[in-house]
Amino acid sequence: VIGQPAKSKRPKEPGENKIKLVNKKLKPKTPKMKERESADSSLKSQSILTQVMDKGRFQKLAATLSLSAGQSIELRCKGSNVTWNYPSYLDTFKDSRLSIKQLDKYSQLILSNSTAADTGEYSCWLQLCNGNKCRKDETKTGSTYIFFTDKEELFVPTPSYFEIVYLNPDKPAVIPCRVTTPSAKVTLHREFPAEEIETDGTDIIYDVKKGFVYQHPTSDHKGIVYCKAESQGAPQISIKYHLLYVEVPKGPPSTTIAASSNRAEVSDSVHVICTVLGEPDVDVNFRWQYPGQESERPVIIQNFWRLIDRGTGHTTRISKSVLLVEDFEARDAGNYICIAQNLQGETTVATKVELN
DSSP states (O other): OOHHHHHHTTTTOHHHHHHHHHHHHHTTHHHHHHHTHHHHHHHHHHHTEEEEOGGGOEEEOOSEEEEETTOOEEEEEESSSEEEEOOTHHHHTTOTTEEEEEOSSEEEEEEOSOOGGGOEEEEEEEEEEETTEEEEEEEEEEEEEEEEEOTTOOBOOOSOSEEEEEEOTTSOEEEOOOBSSTTOEEEEEETTTTEEEOOOSSSEEEETTTEEEESSOOGGGOEEEEEEEESSSSOEEOOEEEEEEOOOOOSSOEEEEEESOSEEOTTOOEEEEEEEEEOTTOOOEEEEEOTTTTTTOOOEEEEEEEEEEOSSSBEEEEEEEEEEESSOOGGGOEEEEEEEEETTEEEEEEEEEEEO
16 A cells, blocks of 8 residues: 555655655564565665666666666665675776776766676675674675677677586586576587487576586586577577586695605705695695795795596596795705695695705
8 A cells, every 4th residue: 555655656755755664664674584584685685776777767676687788787786885796707807898986875886888798697785894894784785687688699708618617526517608688598418429418407407697507416417518599590509618527525635745855955956845636626725834934035936736637537636836945055954834725624734854
């Protein structure tokens, strides 16, 4: 009953209508959160994000929005300390088409001359800060997935022509062939033997915002695949995806350390190698402690990694950190300690190099 008069008398009582809504929210706030937490959170997540339309109108955003590539869009998020999330490549290439400004009462995101590659999720949230520590205010967020449709580019373009997807037995794997047109018919195909892969909606599903999802990857799924999309015209083919099966135990890095020699002469070059075997898609960070560190002895440290095929359809990532001491001196003798860290924890290993 309240909703209709508010619409019909919109020019007359916008302030009054707002006050009514605020009062309604304040009184039953606690029970609403308990009884309908999921529904309320989705409503709240839309409440601070709006799209600026022509003639100064504002529109609350649904979960998805379709625009034609080439259009510009302006989004606003209410609040004085707003953080945005958007397709990461816009950051990677420092795209000048994207502009974000924080004003007194809202933050403004403008994307001009949009392209198919801009398709993706655009979200914002308020930051609650205490001193220099900030956290996300979960009750004040907004999110929408925008399709920038382009008949020439049914698939969201990627910087490469070939991507590796890791199949891990304990988590879903995503083949990210996303489309710019939500109504496009998308199918998944194996390159060899050439065949369409059935999407049964249980083990393999298609999510228009993600791509094809293997819910329970196995080694039978490995190989090279691609996607095909059709929408009112000739079908288009995606890039190719190389599916690699991975089976490495979860946990802190499995780390070893070795020196080129554990005894060195003055003026020798000595290098110490720290090696980690782990999952292909898990990054490893290295830190070193060495005898000449306090006296700021110059050393050269190089980090690198590569994938190795274990020959059984399993792939492992070998990560290395090499510490090089040139012109070995007495102060360089002692313990060389490597600390390797991943998301599961850290492992410390050490070796000793003595002066002859």
